[in-house]
Amino acid sequence: MARLQILELPEGSSDDRPPFVLVVDQVPTDEARFDVIRRDLLTDGDLAERLGARAVLVFEDTVDIPANDTTAYxxxxxxxxxxxxxxxxxxxxxxxxxxxxxxxxxxxxxxxxxxxxxxxxxxxxxxxxxxxxxxxxGINPLNGWDRIIEAAATLRQDRAEQAAALARVRNLHRPVEHNGQTICWECSAYDFECLTTDNSPVAHDQCGTHRALVGEQTHTQEQT
Known part of the structure; x- marks a missing residue:
């Protein structure tokens, strides 16, 4: 039975793809069978032109192309x-x-x-x-991941609650302007409607709670 093989040729600078030659070997010597192959090769024009080959080589003998040897695979x-x-x-x-x-x-x-x-x-x-x-x-390293996630969630909730409590304290001891002085609202018992203080005015920077909060904030930032 006739075989079809491709023999690649060296590629030139003007070639847009590797050139090749179509090799047909083991062509039958019987005239009638050879005519059938020749008709297939020449149907609808030259086969080489249709395939983009440089030429078509036909042999009755077996032609082995080394590049097509697949024995090693x-x-x-x-x-x-x-x-x-x-x-x-x-x-x-x-x-x-x-x-x-x-x-x-x-x-x-x-x-x-x-x-x-x-x-x-x-x-x-x-x-x-x-x-x-x-x-x-601060938990036992032998705890499983579920316990670790639970501890992390608890820590986050505690931090949120602490932040809310600090915000409420800061709001109570907030600074307010009174007679040209910045005083503490809570420590001075400031009366917003009468613009007076029930206690002796306490400068805001002298408010013990405010100073404690500032120290707490600084400590927190250092930990972060």
């Missing part, structure tokens, strides 16, 4: 006693299908070993992160 389809030569480190080595099977098994084993190493490394990294988080939360 057959692997397990070769008989057990078959062998072919490969080069490793510049040295020729005889290679058999069983060698290829062993090589593929070794490659797969190495891949699985690498995956196990990566998993172990990720587990160590996760354990270190967990230890750092539990230490920051």
């Amino acid at each position: 057959l692997g397990g389809s070769l008989p057990p006693d078959a062998h072919y030569e490969v080069t490793i480190g510049g040295q020729p080595v005889t290679w058999t299908p069983s060698d290829e099977t062993q090589a593929r098994a070794a490659e797969e084993g190495q891949r699985l070993a690498n995956e196990r190493t990566d998993i172990a490394r990720d587990m160590d990294r996760l354990a270190n992160h967990k230890a750092a988080i539990t230490d920051a939360l």
Whole structure:
């Protein structure tokens, strides 16, 4: 049966794709059968022109093109006693299908070993992160992730409640202008309607609560 092969040619500077020649070998010598192939090749014009080939070469004999040899890729389809030569480190080595099977098994084993190493490394990294988080939360590092999430949520809620309480205190001891002086609303018992104070006016910067809040804020910022 006739075979079709492609022989690639050196690419020129003006070629937009690699040039090639279509090779047809093992053409039957029987005149009638050859006419059938010739008719197929010449139907609708020249086959080379239609395919973009530089030429079509037809042979009765078998023509083996080295670039089309796939023997080295057959692997397990070769008989057990078959062998072919490969080069490793510049040295020729005889290679058999069983060698290829062993090589593929070794490659797969190495891949699985690498995956196990990566998993172990990720587990160590996760354990270190967990230890750092539990230490920051002040809980036992043996706690599970559910307990860690619960502790983090509780801490966030506590911080929110503390911030709301501080805001209420700041509002009570807020500064207010009175007779050209900035005084504390709460400590001076300031009467907004009468613009008077029930207590002796206390300068805002002398308010103990305000000074404590400023110190608390500074301490909080340092912790952050």
